[in-house]
Amino acid sequence: MEPLGPLGPSSTDALYFNPDVEPFLNTAPMRDVQWEKLRHAIRFAYEKVPYDRERMDAAGVTPDDIRSLADFGSSLPPVRQADFRAVFERFDLDMDRSFLHLFGRERMDDIHFISTTSGTTGIPTPYPFFHKTFPLAAELFGRVGWRAGFVPGTKLALLFGLSMHVAGIPQVFWFSRLRGVTVLNIGAEVGTERILKAMKLFGANAMTCTPSLATYLIEKCPEVLGHPVGDLRVKVLLLGAEPGAGIPEVRARLEEAYGATVLDVGAGYGVSCAHPVYQGMHWIADDHCLYELVDPVTYEPVPLEDGARGLACFTALAPEAGLFYHHLRISMNDIHEVTTSPCPCGRSGFRYRIVGRGDDMLKVKGVSVYPASVQGVINGFVPRVTGAFRIVLTERPPLVTPPLKLKVEWGEGRSEADLPALETELVAKMRAACEINPAITWLPPLSLERATKKTQLIEKQYE
Ligand SMILES: [Zn+2]
Numbered sequence: 001m002e003p004l005g006p007l008g009p010s011s012t013d014a015l016y017f018n019p020d021v022e023p024f025l026n027t028a029p030m031r032d033v034q035w036e037k038l039r040h041a042i043r044f045a046y047e048k049v050p051y052d053r054e055r056m057d058a059a060g061v062t063p064d065d066i067r068s069l070a071d072f073g074s075s076l077p078p079v080r081q082a083d084f085r086a087v088f089e090r091f092d093l094d095m096d097r098s099f100l101h102l103f104g105r106e107r108m109d110d111i112h113f114i115s116t117t118s119g120t121t122g123i124p125t126p127y128p129f130f131h132k133t134f135p136l137a138a139e140l141f142g143r144v145g146w147r148a149g150f151v152p153g154t155k156l157a158l159l160f161g162l163s164m165h166v167a168g169i170p171q172v173f174w175f176s177r178l179r180g181v182t183v184l185n186i187g188a189e190v191g192t193e194r195i196l197k198a199m200k201l202f203g204a205n206a207m208t209c210t211p212s213l214a215t216y217l218i219e220k221c222p223e224v225l226g227h228p229v230g231d232l233r234v235k236v237l238l239l240g241a242e243p244g245a246g247i248p249e250v251r252a253r254l255e256e257a258y259g260a261t262v263l264d265v266g267a268g269y270g271v272s273c274a275h276p277v278y279q280g281m282h283w284i285a286d287d288h289c290l291y292e293l294v295d296p297v298t299y300e301p302v303p304l305e306d307g308a309r310g311l312a313c314f315t316a317l318a319p320e321a322g323l324f325y326h327h328l329r330i331s332m333n334d335i336h337e338v339t340t341s342p343c344p345c346g347r348s349g350f351r352y353r354i355v356g357r358g359d360d361m362l363k364v365k366g367v368s369v370y371p372a373s374v375q376g377v378i379n380g381f382v383p384r385v386t387g388a389f390r391i392v393l394t395e396r397p398p399l400v401t402p403p404l405k406l407k408v409e410w411g412e413g414r415s416e417a418d419l420p421a422l423e424t425e426l427v428a429k430m431r432a433a434c435e436i437n438p439a440i441t442w443l444p445p446l447s448l449e450r451a452t453k454k455t456q457l458i459e460k461q462y463e
Contacts, residue, residue, distance in 0.1 A: 007142050008152075008179035015347070017146035018139065021287050025348040026340065030286045035069050037317035038290060042066055044319045045328050049104040051087065052328050055079065073292060073301035078313045078329040080358075081125050095126070103128060103326055110320070115165040127165045132321040134173070136288060140323065141174035143284040144271045145181065147347065148238050148263055150206060152180020157199050157234075159209035160241070162187035166324065167240055167266075171208070188213060192220045199232055200225055206236040208265070211244030211254070218257045230259045240266035243372070246278045246353055249379070267334050267354050268312060273345040280339055280351030289325060290315040296335060296358045296368075297398070304338055304350065309368070311358050312336040333358040335370060360458075362391070364400045367435045371457040374406070377426070377433050383411045384422055388448045390459040392441075397458075403439040407459070412445045 008017055016022035024030045042063045045052035056062065061075045084102065091097040100108055110130040129137075150156060156175055160167035168187070176183040186198050188209065196217060199207070207214070214237055221229035237260050245251045245264035254262045264272040269289060270281030283291055293302040293310030302310035313329045316322030336352040343351060356370025363369070371391055378389050385408055392405040408426070410419060419442050430438050 006179040007138055007177050008146060008181075010179070012151040014146070017143045022143065022284065022348050025282075025284065025286045026350045031069060033287055034290055034317060037287075038069065038072060038315065039063075039066075041315060041317050041319050042072070042328065048106050049102075049319075049327070050100075051102045055328070069290075070301075072290075072315075073294075076329055077299045078294060078311065078331040079327050080331050080333055082333075084125060099126070099128065107320065107326070113169075115163070115168070115170065125165075127324060128326070129170065129323075130321065133323050136318065136321045137170070137174045137323050138177040140269050140285055140288065141171070142178055144265060144269070145175055145178050147271050147273065147282065147284070148206070148265070149236050149261065150175070150178060150181050154178075154181045154206050154236075155184055155202060155204050156181060157184045157186055157195070157202075157204035157207040157209075159186055159188055159195055159207055159213055161189055163189075164241075167208075192217060193224050196221055196224045196232075199234075204232065205234055206238065207234055208238040208240070210241045211239045211247075211250055212242060214239060214244075214254055214258075215250070218253075229257055232258070234258050234260050236260055237262045238265050238271070239263065243354065245272050246280070247376075247379070248278070249382075251278065267332070267336070268314065268352060270349070270352060272351075273343060273347060275343065275345045278353075279343050279345065280337075280353035282343065282347060282349035282351055284349050286349075288317055288323075290317060291352075292329065293336060293338065294331075296361055297363075304340055306339050306341050307337065309335060309337045309355060312352065331358065335361065361398050362393075362400050362404070363398045364404050364436050365402050369400075369404065369434055369436055373434050374404075374430070374438075375457060377429050378408060380429070381422070381426060384414060384418075385409060385411050385426075386445050388446075388450070389457070390448060391457055392459045392461060394461045396462055402437070404436050405441070406438045407441045407443055407448065409443045409445050409447055416442075 046056055046063050059076045066072050066075050087102055088098050107130050110132055112129045112131045114126050114128050116126045158172055162168040172183050172185050175181055184202050184204055186195055218229050237254055239245055245262045251262045261274050264281055269285035270283045272281045273279055292313045293308055294313055295302060296311040302308050311331050312334050313331045314325040315328050316325045335355045335358055337355050338350055338352050340350045356372040360371050361368055378385060379387050389406055389408045392407060423440055430436050
């Protein structure tokens with residue numbers, strides 16, 4: 001049994017939470033470690049997880065057929081969260097039987113608690129957590145937390161929805177294991193007024209939440225507490241669930257208002273660093289999880305090298321203690337771009353950044369285009385544009401007959417006479433950043449509908 005004492009370095013100068021492992025992230029010796037552990041993980045899946053055994057049978061492979069990391073890369077198509085729905089339906093939504101099939105008897109006898117996604121696309125995806133997961137989760141969140149600067153004395157305001165499958169209650173468990181870290185278990189549900197009052201009362205000096213909540217608190221703080229948010233003296237903002245630190249304008253606004261370091265976390269086991277230019281999130285878990293990229297359409301392996309893009313797939317290397325990733329090669333449907341060369345910050349781990357969602361991808365003349373990348377270019381032209389735009393599709397994605405059609409609003413107070421010059425610049429930037437030559441239809445400000453939640457960037461004219 002794992003001792004229940006706090007975890008982490010005793011010196012605040014330590015570069016790494018785990019100095020025995022973290023210096024070796026993304027190195028050849030680490031790949032040997034991964035292969036040794038992967039052999040065990042494959043056998044576990046085949047012998048103890050009915051769902052994975054079915055997948056391997058369908059692909060015509062047995063554990064003995066996989067003799068290297070490279071073999072593994074071409075052995076089995078990834079499984080996506082959406083695929084689990086077929087299992088639930090097969091067992092008539094009987095979750096006990098579905099879980100047994102998906103996770104196997106050994107892990108189900110060790111189950112600790114269950115959380116689920118919000119289920120906006122149908123049936124919520126359940127995430128089981130096992131007793132054996134606990135030490136591993138504390139270790140991985142320890143590495144993330146240490147890199148985020150959660151040294152002894154940290155009072156971390158947890159401001160995600162507490163019912164959120166990973167970012168809520170589970171994070172309370174794990175971050176509270178770290179030496180000298182107090183988790184202020186506030187939660188987004190209580191609303192901004194109580195959040196701000198609790199942060200002030202308990203002296204929060206770090207916070208973790210969505211970028212949109214952090215931004216909203218800037219506006220609300222003077223009204224609720226009578227002073228700017230910077231007077232709270234929060235030193236670290238650890239942001240997740242939406243793009244945040246990777247968008248220069250968002251990061252700059254938050255850093256200035258809070259007087260804090262702004263970091264991104266998530267979409268895998270990773271955290272960004274404080275380098276002034278966003279470098280992506282450092283992957284900190286090579287010894288516990290195999291990270292792979294595959295082509296989102298063909299599932300062919302994509303070698304991990306600078307600039308490589310693909311669908312990110314994860315395999316827990318100790319599946320008995322797996323955290324989030326309970327199957328061989330599971331994809332959360334995120335497209336990542338990786339950087340494997342050393343980071344200027346000096347810390348270990350290759351970096352990944354989220355480029356888009358797998359089901360958002362468009363193919364224009366063989367080039368993969370993600371709405372999020374188009375949005376990034378357009379946002380760079382604010383205030384000459386409002387930032388609101390739509391990608392207009394006249395045929396079912398992903399294939400798009402060029403040119404890609406965009407509706408873009410020009411900026412408030414701008415003249416239509418300026419549009420030809422602006423269009424030339426915007427198209428040139430699209431060509432450089434996304435390798436496309438879009439056809440632009442200009443619209444006056446506020447022509448496109450504004451959504452309070454997630455804005456739909458695609459206008460489907462084919463339906
Ligand atoms: Zn870095």
